[in-house]
Amino acid sequence: MKDLAPILLFVYNRPWHTKQTLEALSQNELADQSTLYIFCDGPKPDVSQVNSENIATTRQVIREKQWTKNVIIYENETNRGLADSIVKGVTEVINKHGKVIVLEDDIVTSKGFLKYMNDALDFYNGEEQVMHISGYWFPVKDNNPPLPDTFFYRSTSCWGWGTWKRAWDKMETDAPLLRKKLADIPGGMKQFSMNNSSDHLQQLERNISGEIHTWAVKWYASVFINKGLCLHPNISLANNIGFDNSGVNCNTEDSGQYYWNELASYIPVNKIELSESKLAIKYITKFYRRNYPFILHQMKKLVPSGLKEVIKKNFLGKPSLYGKNSLSYLKYYPRYKETTITLMGKETKIADSASFLFMHKEIFKKDIFKFNTTDKTPYIIDAGANIGLATLYFKKLYPESKVVAFEPDPKIYRILEHNIKSWELSNVVLVNKALSDKESFVSFFSEGADGGRINGDENGTSTIQVPTVSLRNYLDNQPVVNFLKIDIEGAEIEVLNDIRNSLQHTKMIFVEYHSFANKPQRLEDVINTLTANNFRIYINAPGLSPENPFQSVPVISGMDMQLNIYGIKNDYQNS
Structure with a gap:
């Protein structure tokens, strides 16, 4: 039998999101053959009654069904926070199994997600330069010429991903050290932030200042510094449903609409050249510059309100979710978001x-x-x-x-x-x-x-x-x-x-x-x-x-x- 990668799911206090994630996961091909580790973070010292109930309900939700062949549950009595929970959880399981597939409680997947992830983890297991497998790809409008079924580019993605112990051993959590190593690379800062189009560098700086405490940008920086490649599908196999202010790092801006995809049922994994796709960099740079929330944030401070709407309508290219199939879109649309x-x-x-x-x-x-x-x-x-x-x-x-x-x-x-x-x-x-x-x-x-x-x-x-x-x-x-x-x-x-x-x-x-x-x-x-x-x-x-x-x-x-x-x-x- 094929040696399938264990799945890690990190949950906290979002029962509705957790259930959507688990329902989608359970419908995956290979779910009935997979082992699922669920890590439940504990309450904060000043937890409110509502949050306490949500934590308890989330822990009931994960026990509602046999979501995969084997389900192993870990429950923290105290709150570690998402970043520390993921780093510790991934390290524990990857040291035991050698590879992992990672989900958070707001990631819904298509039925072919697990097959794609396992196929890719097996195919590139011996390729040291390949450090990360992503199940998510941005809904870029540019697709002429089209990207191949799979391609490499420099950035990781935390919305449904996988890796190996050989790569995760290079994970560096010291943000100031990562910042220094990036500065030592000629042109490293610009390349790291996708030709100055993304906010990755700002995320790292905010970790250094203590404004935020996250893990994903540190993983990306670790891969980037080690000249790693990240495999991506040309059509996403995962979506994030957490843009409703219920999560740690997702706000109530319109970000969710920028990142929403029609999911592929499956993406085949075949041999491709071990080099970064220049076309992918071109497309993602244009995507970030069109939709990057930092631009909207700065625009709100500098531009009169009437002109903002004109700019958003005519130049930001915000895709619409609400056509004739709007009810089906709403199934995974973030909660409490008008x-x-x-x-x-x-x-x-x-x-x-x-x-x-x-x-x-x-x-x-x-x-x-x-x-x-x-x-x-x-x-x-x-x-x-x-x-x-x-x-x-x-x-x-x-x-x-x-x-x-x-x-x-x-x-x-x-x-x-x-x-x-x-x-x-x-x-x-x-x-x-x-x-x-x-x-x-x-x-x-x-x-x-x-x-x-x-x-x-x-x-x-x-x-x-x-x-x-x-x-x-x-x-x-x-x-x-x-x-x-x-x-x-x-x-x-x-x-x-x-x-x-x-x-x-x-x-x-x-x-x-x-x-x-x-x-x-x-x-x-x-x-x-x-x-x-x-x-x-x-x-x-x-x-x-x-x-x-x-x-x-x-x-x-x-x-x-x-x-x-x-x-x-x-x-x-x-x-």
């Missing part, structure tokens, strides 16, 4: 890719809110409207309906307003308030997606004060409420108790029940309120629901279970 797509032919803003895809599937694919009525102008309440998908669904279902939509989060409400206008929906009333049992103000945790909630335990800049209103005001004076949807992230118990005597005219009700870990479960309050109002109840668990609660219970955003509860008035159901 963007615009086309939905049903209309411009639609979204706040978060993952929650949008889940809601879109539930609402438009599964039709969970589809209901029947003979009323031509049904009255519908959308409590917890988020960006408006349910409201849009209701208006498509019954164009003459009146919809009252509540959304307390100011940031999400702004998107909701935009979408309602863009979708050209009429007879929709928007209310920028949280639902409660009285008119007042409450602390509200603005999560940035579909998980904003009142009465949260979170502290910090994401907790704000929002006004409240009672839902009774919108029920008592209505002769008929055809459909009442309540999805308000844990406030449903308080609101249902408040409207217990106001549901006599409501025909159908949907409640998303939320069970918070380490807090009393009050499911019976929901059941009692609905049965007391003559509703026939149906329940399912489409989202967060532990499959093996006797073994482990995942906790996401403080919750250990969610239920969809459907209520239909008995007299309405039998009519």
Whole structure:
């Protein structure tokens, strides 16, 4: 049997990213024959409750499946940081196996990634000059003449890579020493920074000053100083989904769009000349100069705002992710990063890719809110409207309906307003308030997606004060409420108790029940309120629901279970 390289995955506190990475990896050819080492970094001394939960959930995610043939998990009790974790982890495993394939928790791979990496590691095993195998290549627009299937150039890539012990033994982590050795090479500084087009030298300088502590630029410098070659595919086999401010070294700028690829299913590895591709250097230099974020940063400081937009639009060549296949792009689009797509032919803003895809599937694919009525102008309440998908669904279902939509989060409400206008929906009333049992103000945790909630335990800049209103005001004076949807992230118990005597005219009700870990479960309050109002109840668990609660219970955003509860008035159901 072929001696496959072990895979190393470094994770910390990003359960969603980790799961995308593992799901993609598990679908790789050779995954069922490979050994996977997962290194879990530990909490920092001042860890917040949210981060503590995310660390715990990430450690549950990695145990959800047998992702590869063998899975070996290491969990740190304290925080090492990404740079030290990778250097130490790679060193430990490579000393044992002689070669490695390395992933971080935000790298999704195509099905042929492992085969390409193993083929390349085997093919160039004896070539001392070849020090690094990359599974990623930039989405360069220039491809005339085209690059060959594989090629060499000077730079490493940390987004899905591999190497051998013989090369890793030359890894130097002393940034000042690396800087000195680069300066000793004639023209070394310019060559290292891709003809002064990239920020590699600045990264090294920032490591020296202590501003950052990273490993990748030190690995690149080590390879460069040793005149190493790095193999790259002409079409990427990996993408980075971490440009959402959730990672250590990825920000919320538009960088993710510059580096996004349509992935190759596989790239063959054949014999090529052991020399750097001048064409690759030409293309990557142009790419960096076109898209290099440092340029945008400097431009923001020097150029008037109106001119910035003209320059970005006409000269920076920023590729668009949002064509007719925008939903498929969103599958790996960074979380909590606002963007615009086309939905049903209309411009639609979204706040978060993952929650949008889940809601879109539930609402438009599964039709969970589809209901029947003979009323031509049904009255519908959308409590917890988020960006408006349910409201849009209701208006498509019954164009003459009146919809009252509540959304307390100011940031999400702004998107909701935009979408309602863009979708050209009429007879929709928007209310920028949280639902409660009285008119007042409450602390509200603005999560940035579909998980904003009142009465949260979170502290910090994401907790704000929002006004409240009672839902009774919108029920008592209505002769008929055809459909009442309540999805308000844990406030449903308080609101249902408040409207217990106001549901006599409501025909159908949907409640998303939320069970918070380490807090009393009050499911019976929901059941009692609905049965007391003559509703026939149906329940399912489409989202967060532990499959093996006797073994482990995942906790996401403080919750250990969610239920969809459907209520239909008995007299309405039998009519």
